[in-house]
Structure formats: structure tokens, C-alpha cells
Amino acid sequence: MPDLRPDTPPEVKEQQQLSRRRQRVLLQERRRQQQINECRANMNNMELTAHGDSRFEQQMCAAYTELNDLCFGGRLPPAADTLHFTHSTKFTAWGRMFGAPGTVVGIVLNENIPTVQEYFNTLIHEMAHGDVHVQQLPIGNRLHGHEFKHCVAEALKIVSSNLNVFVSIFGRNLTVDFRIVSRTRPLKSVAHSN
Numbered sequence: 001m002p003d004l005r006p007d008t009p010p011e012v013k014e015q016q017q018l019s020r021r022r023q024r025v026l027l028q029e030r031r032r033q034q035q036i037n038e039c040r041a042n043m044n045n046m047e048l049t050a051h052g053d054s055r056f057e058q059q060m061c062a063a064y065t066e067l068n069d070l071c072f073g074g075r076l077p078p079a080a081d082t083l084h085f086t087h088s089t090k091f092t093a094w095g096r097m098f099g100a101p102g103t104v105v106g107i108v109l110n111e112n113i114p115t116v117q118e119y120f121n122t123l124i125h126e127m128a129h130g131d132v133h134v135q136q137l138p139i140g141n142r143l144h145g146h147e148f149k150h151c152v153a154e155a156l157k158i159v160s161s162n163l164n165v166f167v168s169i170f171g172r173n174l175t176v177d178f179r180i181v182s183r184t185r186p187l188k189s190v191a192h193s194n
Contacts, residue, residue, distance in 0.1 A: 035100035043098040043106045047088035051111060057085065060109070062169045063123060070162055071124075071155035072131045076104050082130075087111040095122040097129040104130040116170050121181045124159065128152045128181075144184060152182045 008016075051057035061079040068076045076082065084106050094113055098105040107126045113119050128151040132139060137147040156176045159166065166174050 032100055032102070036103055036105055039098045039100050039105040043084070043108060046084075046086045046091045046096075046108050048084045048086055048108065049111075051085045052087075056116075059169050060119065060123065063120065063166055064107075064127070066162075066165055066169065067124060067127055067155070067159070070165075071158045072127060075134045076127060076130050082106050084108045085111050094118070095126040097126045097133065099130060099133040102134060102136050104134055116172060117174055120166065120170070120174055121176075124152070124155055124176075124181050128155055131155075144182065149182050153178055156181060 051060070061083055064076075064079040064083050068074055068079075082104060086108055087110070091108065091110055093110065095107065095109045097107050107123075107130060109119065109122060109126070113122060128148060129143070132147050132151050137151075139145055139147055156178055159176050163174060163176070
């Protein structure tokens with residue numbers, strides 16, 4: 001640590017303090033970038049793939065874009081860079097958001113989700129996790145705690161009044177239910193086909 005003796009000129013003290021602040025910021029950014037890289041590596045271990053139905057994948061990207069604009073203030077990264085699919089047996093959840101503090105690295109959805117309605121529910125669920133992450137809201141020890149549930153509730157209010165947008169994207173009726181969207185998907189509810 002630099003010597004800040006009383007006889008050190010004020011300009012030198014100020015320079016030394018600025019230098020220490022810059023070093024702290026650089027160290028924080030290095031750590032954050034390392035976390036992003038680790039998240040990306042973990043996500044890529046999920047054997048990402050294009051969805052088997054390219055038209056459906058386009059519909060999901062369109063729904064993501066609309067949700068991002070309407071519900072999340074455009075805070076999440078674009079669908080093309082963020083939304084992924086997997087059929088890997090390593091991935092036993094319906095969906096997962098991968099992120100580092102303040103950043104969404106990706107959202108991975110399981111290709112084995114049985115219905116369009118469940119895909120839509122899971123997309124909203126994971127995007128809410130992403131928004132909580134981007135805003136760096138306190139989650140404490142509960143991934144599905146107060147901040148997450150509040151985010152889901154606010155998103156669903158907006159989706160409810162704009163449901164026609166999503167019905168138009170998917171070409172079928174959809175519903176929204178807080179109890180379904182805000183819950184964790186049981187691992188056993190996803191059946192993998194080999």
C-alpha cells in the first residue's frame with residue numbers, strides 16, 4: 001500500500017487513491033468476466049442445439065423478444081444470443097437461466113417440454129430469473145423468493161393484457177397462471193427420449 005504520510009502533496013494522495021480505485025474496479029471486472037466465462041462453459045456443457053422444429057424456434061424467439069420489450073424493459077440480451085435448446089440427458093430441468101452478476105449469459109430450454117403452453121410458461125419463468133439477475137435484486141437464499149415472484153407477477157399482468165400478441169405468435173390459445181409460472185418444474189416431469 002502506498003505511503004500516505006502527512007507531508008505527501010494533496011495531488012499525489014489523490015492520484016494514489018484514484019489508482020487504488022481503478023485497481024479495485026479492474027479486479028471486480030476481471031472476476032465478473034471469469035464468472036461469465038464459467039457460466040458460458042457450464043451452459044455449453046448442456047449440448048446446445050437448434051430446436052428440432054425451426055418454425056417453433058422462430059416463434060419462441062419472437063415470444064422472447066416481445067416478453068423482453070413488454071415485461072422486462074428490454075434489459076435482457078437479444079433472443080438470438082440468449083435463447084438455446086437442448087435434448088441432453090444431463091439437462092433434467094425444463095429450463096435454466098445462466099448468468100453472472102448483472103448479466104444473462106443464456107437461457108436453455110429442454111426440447112422435451114411437452115406442450116407449447118409449458119414452453120411459454122417456462123420461457124416467462126426463466127426470463128424473470130434473468131431480469132432479477134440483470135437488476136441484481138437481492139434474492140437471499142431463495143432462488144424463487146420474493147423478488148422473483150414479484151417479477152413474475154408483474155410480467156404476468158402485462159402478458160395477460162397482451163395475450164393476443166402471443167396467441168398470434170404461436171397460432172393457438174394460451175393462458176397465464178402465476179402458480180404455474182412461478183414454480184420450479186419437477187425434474188421427473190421431463191421425459192427424455194433417446
